[in-house]
Amino acid sequence: MEWVRLKARLLEAGSVRLSGEPADEYVSRSAAGPSAGTSGSLFFSPVTGRRVRAGIDEKCSIEVVHRGGGEADLFIDDDVVSGRLEPAALHCPRQAYITVSGTCIFRCRYCPVPSLPGRRKEIAEIVRMIESVADRIDAIAITSGVASSIEEEEAYVLEVVAALRSFELPIGVSIYPCPETPARLHALGVAEVKFNIEAATPELFSEMCPGLSWEGVWEALSSSVALFGRGRVFSNVIVGLGETNKDLERIMGDLAAIGVVPVLRPLTPAASLADMPRPSADRLLRLCEVHKKILRRAGLDPCRALTMCAACTGCDLVPGRDT
Template identity: 80%
Template sequence: MEWVRLKARLLEAGSVRVSGEPIDRYVSRSAAGPSAGTTGSLFFSVGDRRVRVGIDEASLIEFVHRGEGAADLSIDGDTIRGRFEPVALHCPRQAYITVSGTCVFHCRYCPVPGLPGRRKEVDEIARMVEDVVDRVDAISITSGVAASIEEEEAYVCKVVAALLPFGLPIGVSIYPGPETPARLHALGVAEVKFNLEAATEALFADMCPGLSWEAVREALSSSVALFGRGRVYSNILVGLGETDEDLERVMEELAGAGVIPVLRPLTPAGSLAGRSRPSADRLLSLCGTHARVLRRAGLDPRRALTMCAACTGCDLAPGRDL
């Protein structure tokens, strides 16, 4: 099976069951986003391409772990040989850390506000990075909003300052205030990701009450002037009720401004737990559109140093998968 089609099929399914040898060292668990609080996930790679899938013993798709990471994937009558990748922190080759695993906002697709999350101490985060620094290429920081947008930004800036001595590129993805891009840039952050989440402002208002779509857009725009074209990213969820035309429009607007959009298939969670994941056919079609939009804008996500665009496990990534 062609890789891009295989990955689209796995993203559509969302989860797999696993048999064979123990997989503990390959399991990743999330403290933020729609996968928070789940049983964990695995990163499966074939060559230099990877996909992240959840673990669910009821899945019709099976991995057989043959030991030492070697794994056989059985899907739709095909068997594909590949490997489980060891996870550093949250994903392979990155120390990807959630600072505050709690949030005062209640985005409809996110389970975090209902989970007993906590904020990590600055020294604790530095120790986490120190423990994996010999097997990572980057540090990525994300966070909920524990008290307020302004207070979270100030705390994350303290975290970044403590991590600078490691000498690795640092990416940051938080909900931005007006001065967030300038403050992160002044600290020496390499890349930022401020998530529009929804393809339209109306959808954002429905999904993320109390937050501002326009504020995120303004932060993205000001970030390009500071960090450069192709060093600013924004997740757009696929499956909130938008049309493909909505997605193409927002991708063109972002890419035209120098922002790399990351199309993230919806993981049904929170109050959207009953929704379906986007189909493989839709993801494949959108990936083609995504690739054309980026090419016209002269943006290459393969240059990403940090965060989701460097990992590519959760999304179809132009340049890597297609």
């Protein structure tokens, strides 16, 4: 099966059944986002430079059989694909991707974090975490919920970033922004930022992210491009919230036009959207073709990403990496 179609099928399914030899060292668990609180996930790679992340579900019809030492076979539909399980350094391969505050005062409808017993990590704890994987990472990525207020969270994340500069690795940051967040992160030497617009329309954003500002995120994205440069600013757009493909084409075009790389993130049904379907493989493939054309027209290349989701590629179809 062609890689892009195989990956789309796995993203549609969202999970695999894991069997064979013990594979604990290859299982990653999330403290933020829709996968928080689940039984974990794995990264499967058929060839170097391509990977897909899938949740682990013993009831899934798609199976990954670990043969030992990371060697694995993927049984999907009528195909068998040989590859490797990639160990996650922290959350994903080759990166220390750390959630600072695993709790949030906001209640985005797709996110289970507010209902989980999360906590804020101490700065010294974060430094120790990165030290423990420093020999197998190329970048640091920081994300966070909002523990008490947007302003207080930004201030704390800035302290975290300042403490991590000594590692001399590219740092990417994805938090909910205040008006001056881009300038403050840039002043600390952050390489890339990701401020998530999340939904394809302002109406859907208001419905899915009550209490947050669509305009505020757009302003942060726009000001970030002037600081970090075209192609160094990213924004997640969730596929499957009720938008049309035309809505997604429009929002991708609007983001790319100002120099922001859109990241199309298939919905992981969770929280109050737990009964929603995941987007189909066919839809993801059609959108990927549109995504590729929009990025090419804007002169944006996700393959240049140093940090965060666009560098990992496990959860999304990424033009240039998967196509």
